[in-house]
Amino acid sequence: MIDVYYWPTPNGYKITIMLEECGLPYNIVPVNIGKGEQFEPDFLKISPNNRMPAIVDPDGPDGQPISIFESGAILIYLAEKTGKFMPADPRGRYEVMEWLMFQMGGVGPMLGQAHHFRNYAPEKIEYAINRYTNEGGRLYGVIDRQLQDRDYLAGEYSIADMATMPWLLGKHQGQNYDDYPNLKEWRNKLKARPALQKGWSVMRDVRSVADETKDKERWEILFGSKQFQKR
Numbered sequence: 404m405i406d407v408y409y410w411p412t413p414n415g416y417k418i419t420i421m422l423e424e425c426g427l428p429y430n431i432v433p434v435n436i437g438k439g440e441q442f443e444p445d446f447l448k449i450s451p452n453n454r455m456p457a458i459v460d461p462d463g464p465d466g467q468p469i470s471i472f473e474s475g476a477i478l479i480y481l482a483e484k485t486g487k488f489m490p491a492d493p494r495g496r497y498e499v500m501e502w503l504m505f506q507m508g509g510v511g512p513m514l515g516q517a518h519h520f521r522n523y524a525p526e527k528i529e530y531a532i533n534r535y536t537n538e539g540g541r542l543y544g545v546i547d548r549q550l551q552d553r554d555y556l557a558g559e560y561s562i563a564d565m566a567t568m569p570w571l572l573g574k575h576q577g578q579n580y581d582d583y584p585n586l587k588e589w590r591n592k593l594k595a596r597p598a599l600q601k602g603w604s605v606m607r608d609v610r611s612v613a614d615e616t617k618d619k620e621r622w623e624i625l626f627g628s629k630q631f632q633k634r
């Protein structure tokens with residue numbers, strides 16, 4: 404069974420959503436990033452960037468165990484393992500890759516910064532809040548335009564949709580879904596999928612933004628000196 408090194412965050416949800424959509428059995432190995440478990444030497448062996456998610460599949464492509472970190476790489480791995488949610492034909496496959504890379508390089512990092520400066524930063528820095536909120540709005544707009552004439556980001560429902568949807572957190576990122584009607588419709592359609600709902604709810608009850616901002620130890624681990632120690 405696949406071990407999923409996991410904590411309930413948008414990058415974690417991507418993987419549980421895909422596993423649920425594929426009907427693959429999995430075992431959750433919690434990595435409590437608020438307690439610093441991402442820095443444990445054993446975890447760093449499979450995820451050298453001290454970030455979750457990561458997976459260990461005892462039945463890798465050559466029949467041997469394989470570990471993978473980076474959520475985009477994990478999604479591609481699972482799509483190739485199962486033959487699901489990424490077309491086999493090169494044109495369709497590159498289209499999925501384009502939108503997956505757009506999520507990994509743009510939507511995740513930029514909206515993550517919007518979320519950080521709006522909700523977690525100890526000082527309210529207007530320049531940073533505006534920069535990332537505006538960039539976030541631009542990215543919402545790109546998604547909205549892409550969905551003008553298709554149902555899913557890359558045509559068919561794919562790992563690109565699963566990667567992007569959990570990252571669109573609306574008001575936490577200074578965005579209003581009503582300003583992006585195609586995005587809103589797509590998001591509602593995805594939210595109605597039972598497998599997506601199941602994957603998106605794994606351990607969700609253990610975290611809330613309000614608790615995180617109040618918890619100084621957690622803040623220090625994630626954003627303070629503990630994060631930047633040489634390892």
Ligand SMILES: N[C@@H](CCC(=O)N[C@@H](CS)C(=O)NCC(=O)O)C(=O)O
Nearest residue numbers: 412414436441454455456473474475
């Ligand atoms: N590019 C990575 C990013 C993963 C990432 O940022 N994970 C966060 C939670 S969403 C994490 O593990 N944070 C722990 C830390 O900052 O120390 C991926 O997509 O897998």
